[in-house]
Amino acid sequence: MADKLNILAMCGSLRKASFNRMLMNASIALAPEGMSIKEGPSYLMPIYNADDQNSTGFPPESDALAAAIRASDGLLIVSPEYNWSIPAGLKNAIDWLSRYKEVPFAGKPVAIQSAAGGLLGGSRMQYHLRQSLTPLDAYLFGRPEVIVTFAPQKFKEGKLEDQGANDLIKQQLAGFEKFARKMVGK
């Protein structure tokens, strides 16, 4: 049996009753045997300012997240879409992380999921995230995509009750495991 892949999860919503957090938790529970998914350290940090970086360096939150990403075999990012794009907190962390000489995302396989109340399920955020992580040399997993539409109808008491969505998560994670093993040679 191959060594387990250690995947770091990040949730782009800070809301207590976040559907994306429920989706992330569903994925943690549905991870294939060869994969362990754990939530990473907080990505909350001061708004990026190059002057701050030049005067006081990286914030400790950024160093901790960078170290956790470097120690992982890949990432699962689960996030809502805010105004057709990436929520600011998550994007701000990506901006800080992009400033290290050795960018922590480089060479890391990344899978993306989203949940939203509407018909598009956060899909536009997914494409903006792909765009932002591409210049950072992340390896973006293609398909199946996990896009949970009409989220309030699919989650009950904190659990993802939709069979189709649960099946899709399993398919995505199985495909992601194969992809990530190829990319990191594990």
Ligand SMILES: Cc1cc2nc3c(=O)[nH]c(=O)nc-3n(C[C@H](O)[C@H](O)[C@H](O)COP(=O)(O)O)c2cc1C
């Ligand atoms: C600031 C803000 C912007 C939003 N913009 C979008 C959007 O562009 N597209 C969308 O599908 N939903 C949008 N929504 C609705 C979110 O999809 C919905 O609130 C979702 O439940 C947020 O995810 P969460 O439950 O994980 O917090 C927005 C919500 C907020 C608070």
